[in-house]
Amino acid sequence: MTHKESQKSFTLPSLQTSALLLAAGLGISALLPVYAASKVSQTASVNQKTQLISQNKKVEITLVSYAVTKAAYEKIIPQFVAKWKREKGQDVIVRQSYGGSGSQTRAVIDGLEADVVALALALDTKKIEQAGLIQAGWEKENPNNSIVTRSVVALETRAGNPKKIKTWSDLAKPGVKIVTANPKTSGGARWNFLALWGAIAKNGGNETQARNFVTQVFKNVVVLPKDARESSDAFYKKGQGDVLLNYENEVILAAQQGKTDTSYEVPATNISIDAPVAVVDKNVDKHGTRAVAEAFTKFLFTAEAQREFAKVGFRPVNSTVAKEVQSRFPKISRLYTVGDLGGWNTAQKKFFDDGAIFDKIQSGR
Known part of the structure; x- marks a missing residue:
């Protein structure tokens, strides 16, 4: 299934209007909501790790994953959405796409604008990196070299x-x-x-x-x-x-x-069947969703999320949860x-x- 991100465009006031506002003691922010700042201005310093949060606007991200993860993500996503709302005061919508890992990889390269990819093997994630959508070094952006689930x-x-x-x-x-x-x-x-x-x-x-x-x-x-x-x-x-x-x-x-x-x-x-997760840099910068996308990927390594993965048969990468559920899995x-x-x-x-x-x-x- 193909998901297309709906996008809105916003026009900044003219320089003349801005000057009048400044003269009146008002900033542009008095008229505009605050959005992700990575590419707001050509002269602004790009901060790849920061996103300004609009307290009264929803933010949407798209997760593209392989088919058998769906049962876990259906439980994990509501927990993350509630956490983000509680801590940031912002509503998050997580669009989801599931399918064969190879097919999903091709779809992202061909234009499916994923903010986060969670694929069956690092080779698929590397293909998206080689297509110029993910920055090199993504493995080090999350715990456990970004391996979020294990199986055998x-x-x-x-x-x-x-x-x-x-x-x-x-x-x-x-x-x-x-x-x-x-x-x-x-x-x-x-x-x-x-x-x-x-x-x-x-x-x-x-x-x-x-x-x-x-x-x-x-x-x-x-x-x-x-x-x-x-x-x-x-x-x-x-x-x-x-x-x-x-x-x-x-x-x-x-x-x-x-x-x-x-x-x-x-x-x-x-x-060890190691499945990684990664933020799709080119897309999150385009969408202004880096902060929420990065927070979502990091949430996947928490005990709360890892317990949901374990419930549907994945071997946890979180050491605390691995000890909790070790009796459920045959010893290797x-x-x-x-x-x-x-x-x-x-x-x-x-x-x-x-x-x-x-x-x-x-x-x-």
Whole structure:
């Protein structure tokens, strides 16, 4: 769904009028409400961290995120709106757009004027940075390198787990039918692929062993949809496959909503699925919404917000909340990150670019 920011234009009084007002002992502010000051005047000093608040005007921001975060944000946003109203005396409207992370990324680059983006992987946020919409260094603008939620890969099976699929090695057994999205087109599927690779390479094995294992697993893949949503539909609605590689949080949320009749296992060696949040600098400066957008992103790291993420299956990044809910999640004995695999730029080139390892596995080379 595409959201367009409605914008109003305001005309400053002429210099002649201003002079008359000053002569009468009145300032321009006597006639005009106060708005974000980052680009009010070409001669004014631009302060990227400050926004003057109009006490009697609403402010609107647009959040663009990936689909499975919706349930959490529907609880978090009202809390932030109430907090801002209480502390600043201003009403905030948060427009929301949800969809596949890759599709949302393209939409923002193509003109969806997001003030805040919360996407499934840093690679997508980096693409928006490379398009000139987000300033370099955004990772340092918030706690935890701007990673706002975590999850891991779960092995979702048919009810009762008839094939006894417990861990990564079971995926390579003959006769096991696997559903996962295509990592060439799906961000979620890239996490799945890296989890499979790291199950060997980050658990005592070498890269040759890792490649052989992943090759065998993909021989068992019976359907390779373009994105995570189609992958879930193939498993849930069409009954394809014995096991679906899925985000742990999505499995938990689907179970809460009564949408599935499945079981799941979380392998003890796993990858940390780290999802970042960032302010879209070019848009907030255009809209005059920097202060509220930055306050919103910082609110996402508070205990209040992190508890809402935890309720729908995300592993909290806030240490206090993580301790509160640790019993809800299976223990991970060996957790690694995409950084341990060289970072997203390296992983993309090594595994997912045209002619890289995934293409070679698919073609049998």
